[in-house]
Amino acid sequence: MTDDLFNNSPPAKEDVYSVSDLNREARYLLEENFPAVVVEGELSNIAMPASGHWYFTLKDESAQVRCAMFKGRNQYVKIKPKEGMQIQLKAKLSLYEGRGDYQLIVQSVSPLGEGALRIAFEALKSRLHNEGLFNGDLKLSLPSLPKHIGVITSPTGAAIRDIISVLKRRFPSISVTILPVSVQGRDAAPGMVKAIKLANKKQGCLKDLDVLIIARGGGSLEDLWAFNDEQLARAIFESTLPVVSAVGHEVDFTIADFVADVRAATPSAAAELLSPEQEDFMAIYAAYQTQLSNMLMAKVKQFRQNLNWLKKQIKHPGRRLQEQAQKLDHLEIKMRREFHFYLSQSKNSVKELTHGLIQYSPISLIREQQQNNRYLSASLQKASLKSLKNARFKLADLSRALNNLSPLNILSRGYSMTYDVNNKLITQVASIKTGDTLRTRLHQGEVVSSVNYVRDPLNKTSTSE
Known part of the structure; x- marks a missing residue:
């Protein structure tokens, strides 16, 4: 190996294929080394163009293969191929060079009876029906005006576009949250089960969800097979949120349709089912507005009546002034009493302090404290007298105002x-x-x-x- 690494001689020239050459060689290998084979499986994805040739997929539960049956051969077939039909065919292995697709060139076709997928569908439908998963008494009612709809579907499919378009036209204030999933293939059913459980937790942006829509466009039985999954059916049945199934077209039925609380023929029909007509809602709103206006007017009228009654209960100004004067006199008496009590306490405190100063303090400190006490006493007396004087002035003003408003005072000026x-x-x-x-x-x-x-x-x- 070491010698080869350091060998400077030019390498031997390798064969280089073009893509066309490679596909041609692969086709020769398949056609020359494999005899005609007999294969059983289920028909799907049938295409019959104007050329008269047939193109379809033959599959079982875990694999599929493309097939082509040309016009010279299929004109002798006595059956009409249908989606889901179980057949047996004789064919030769080949490769379509244009795409590099491995395929079977079919020579003959014979039926084997109803397709395995259809049999499995009917068996699961019967078993779930016997368990009560289709019981109408257990189905949840849809909200009359949902505020938030969760849509479990492909984020790029036509179904979500149809749903959003209908909701924007009929009632654009409804919030829509897309729970993106695959709607076809092996991972589709587990993904939808996970989305249903996530929606029922009502966390984050999903906390106010009112209803779920499970949707996808139409297709063959195999295209819609994910919606015939048993675990998906049980997840729909156990959902605490109402579930609307909108799978395929009006003629397409899946297990999800039977388990769901409501089945809509199409995704657009599901959106119409959950959204009121905006004009009808606005008419109801206008009626409520009129009713509210009438109620407010009646309430205003009642308040006016109460106000008129209260006006009649108002006391005469003279009487009110008398009551205020009495209240003022009472406050003056109380203030005098409190003042004398406070002054008495202050005098007692002064006596106690004087006694204490005489007994324990130097003479200079006693004199300073006595001077401070005299100052506080004078200030207190001055403030009390000022407060009393202000109260008297206020009482005099009120008396003059009462006298000016008195009818007797008007009569004293010569009126009668x-x-x-x-x-x-x-x-x-x-x-x-x-x-x-x-x-x-x-x-x-x-x-x-x-x-x-x-x-x-x-x-x-x-x-x-």
Whole structure:
């Protein structure tokens, strides 16, 4: 090996293939070294173009292979191939050079009966039905107006685009959270089970979820097979959130459709099922607005009535002033009492301090303390007198205000008030006539008189006996 590393001689020339040459050689190897084979499996992905050739996939539970049956051969086949059909075919192994795809060139086809996937579907459907997973009494009701919808689907598929489009058109205020999963293949069912359990935990941005939609577009039985998974069916059944199944087209049925609380024919139908028409909702809102307005107007009317009643309960200003004056007198008496009590305590404290100073302190300290006590006593007395003086001034102001508002004070300036026999105050000439007996209130005393002559300055008319 060491010699080869340091050998400077040029290497031998290797064969170099183009892609076309490589695929051609691989096809020759397959066709020349494998005899015709007989294979059993399930039909899927059938395509019949205008050329008359058939292209399809033959599969079992764990593998699949592409197949081609040309027009010269398929014209002798007596059956019409269908999705899910279990068949047996005779073919030769080959390779499609254009794509490098390994395929079978089919020579003959014979049916084996109903497809294995269809049989498994019916068996699981029957077993789950017997266990009660399809029981309508156990299904959850959908919210009348969901605020937050969780959608378990492929984030790039047509289903989510249809759902979002419908919700934006009908009721755009509904929040939508996409729980992205694969909707086809081996990992699809476990991914959807995990998404359902995550949504039911209601954590983070999912804490206010109201309902779930499980959706994907249409396809063959094998394309939709993930929605026939038993674990997925049990996860839907155990969900505490209502689940709407919107898988495939109207003619497509899966196990998920039977277990879900509601089945929608398409993803768009699921979105319409969960969203009210915005115009209908706005009409209801307008009705509520009118009802609220009427209730508020009735409440305002009631408050006005209460206010009028309270106005009638208000006390006369004179009486209120009397009560305030009495309250002020009471406060003055209380203040004087507190002042004398405080002054007495202060004097006692001064005596005790003086006694203590005489007994324990130097004479200079005693004199300084006595001077301070005299100053505090004078300040306290001055402050108390000032407070009392301010209170008296306030009382005088209130008395003057009461006197100015008193009707008796107005009468003292030469005015009078005249009443009829019903003790009703007369404010205009039109309310009296000749011969009426009137009572006039003066500043001091009353005058009772009889009307002999009435003159109305507005109508410029007069009446007399």
